[in-house]
């Protein structure tokens with residue numbers, strides 16, 4: 001059994017990479033991700049990994065390097081946040097279209113402008129349609145665990161898609177917490193040897209990656225990603241369960257808290273899920289029939305599971321730490337759509353909250369429950385904003 | 388390189404038939420010459436542009452070597468990613484072959500949008516050769532100006548009007564900007580002198596670090612010359628000193644081919660008007676209204692040529 005460590009989420013991810021020892025890591029610094037690539041560079045400098053570590057001159061190039069390396073046949077990891085992820089946007093689509101199992105940690109941070117370095121999910125949500133599997137962790141332990149599982153999910157032959165493991169900027173990236181790593185050799189066994197598919201470096205069997213494709217085939221290429229995403233859901237589920245058996249930590253694509261007998265539910269992604277459980281405990285002590293739902297997997301979106309978990313509830317608040325300008329938060333319509341065909345649909349309302357790192361206090365979340373219970377919540381709500 | 392045409396014709400083609408490039412396009416000519424310059428296994432990356440879209444129209448490909456196209460601006464980081472994987476897998480003992488890496492990009496992909504990425508890749512010292520197929524404009528999107536377009540040339544985004552005579556600026560000297568990175572090997576070449584080009588490509592492949600080859604690539608559509616005149620046009624670029632042939636190796640500049648002979652007085656330096664007259668894109672400069680432009684262009688060419696002579700210590 002490995003020893004418990006105390007570190008922040010970025011360090012935990014760097015530690016997971018050290019244990020995985022990827023063939024190539026390409027990196028470019030951006031707060032609040034920087035600690036990951038700094039820590040990892042120390043492992044490189046001290047010969048603790050045999051990774052080829054490339055300090056790119058931009059995130060766009062970092063992702064391009066990942067694409068080249070992964071297509072060449074290497075196991076590849078990188079990290080970014082905010083503007084860095086936005087800068088990669090074009091190439092994110094290429095990574096998934098080439099079915100490259102790249103693993104990327106994203107330290108969620110607001111997008112400019114105005115420039116802001118703190119947590120919200122605008123960055124990851126902006127990349128939600130790019131064909132990447134998206135996992136969101138809640139704390140340092142999950143940052144580490146998700147990072148390891150990302151390799152397994154990405155490299156699964158049914159998936160072969162890039163995976164983004166997201167953690168809340170500063171809240172998880174910079175706060176110190178206890179966590180339990182796996183033993184080095186256990187990780188080695190867990191991730192196993194990387195098996196590339198049709199690598200570029202296999203020059204005796206030349207492959208053309210990224211051809212020009214007209215109207216006669218483009219749609220079919222995209223459909224293959226749709227299929228891979230559909231498969232990814234089950235693979236994520238199995239991977240989470242297997243990891244649970246291995247470590248004793250029980251994870252699922254969605255995780256309910258006091259959900260079964262709850263009438264009123266608040267749903268969130270990332271670190272807010274932890275605060276929500278604390279609030280649920282308080283309100284339960286007051287005898288209120290409340291519960292919470294954490295969404296761990298945003299892409300592919302586990303619609304059926306979400307619908308099953310929320311059917312029959314009286315009202316549900318969907319907490320979005322991002323907004324699609326001119327519409328709602330990104331999770332809200334997903335949940336609405338998931339429940340549309342249910343017989344017993346709850347009332348759904350959307351709360352936009354925490355943009356640019358605005359504090360998320362327990363009493364504010366308790367206020368959301370109150371509004372759900374007394375029916376004063378509107379369809380769109382903006383928690384804590386001075387309007 | 389003492390390779391005869393007869394011997395070259397026996398090599399397995401690495402870029403083969405079935406591509407959809409225009410008749411008279413210089414790009415496949417250059418690519419074939421470059422790819423024949425080594426017998427080591429090669430992996431290729433390609434920037435978006437004429438050469439890429441025309442060589443891999445799915446489900447077909449003209450490539451018999453491993454090839455990757457990612458985006459317009461990232462041929463350099465994409466191939467350096469491949470090279471990094473190669474270094475890593477070699478270190479781990481998973482690969483033993485000696486492989487070479489080459490990128491092809493148009494002048495738009497190289498001088499403009501991909502320049503930062505190219506600069507970064509060279510600065511990091513990856514071992515790869517970058518080949519710029521320089522047709523002096525964005526041809527794939529229909530002949531728009533790039534940082535390589537010559538002064539006075541007409542493109543669809545710098546048309547010649549009654550007030551403005553085509554492109555206002557001189558092309559930027561990318562080869563020298565690249566050389567300023569202290570690159571092990573860089574050169575300018577032309578497909579009309581295939582021995583010179585292949586020798587440079589061989590040196591580029593063998594360089595112990597990044598190498599850069601900037602190759603003039605006449606485009607009958609964009610330059611408005613007859614499809615049969617491509618190679619002649621490339622030669623004219625060299626003979627007028629619009630496109631000097633030279634290389635930069637181990638910190639030393641040296642002229643090669645016709646440029647060397649011009650510098651040594653063994654060959655005539657032709658006036659730039661020969662170059663301008665031969666191409667429709669400069670047609671408007673023949674009007675009396677713009678007669679001074681041709682003179683300015685000649686002046687600029689002479690200035691750059693003299694600078695180059697100094698760098699070559701001639």
Ligand SMILES: Cc1ncc(C[n+]2csc(CCOP(=O)(O)OP(=O)(O)O)c2C)c(N)n1
Pocket residue numbers: 435436437438459460492493494495496497520522524525526527528533
């Ligand atoms: C980010 C981005 N911007 C613009 C384009 C559109 N585009 C594709 S090819 C091209 C021009 C290519 O010109 P060049 O690099 O000179 O190569 P050529 O086709 O002339 O050989 C442009 C503008 C693109 N694909 N991606």
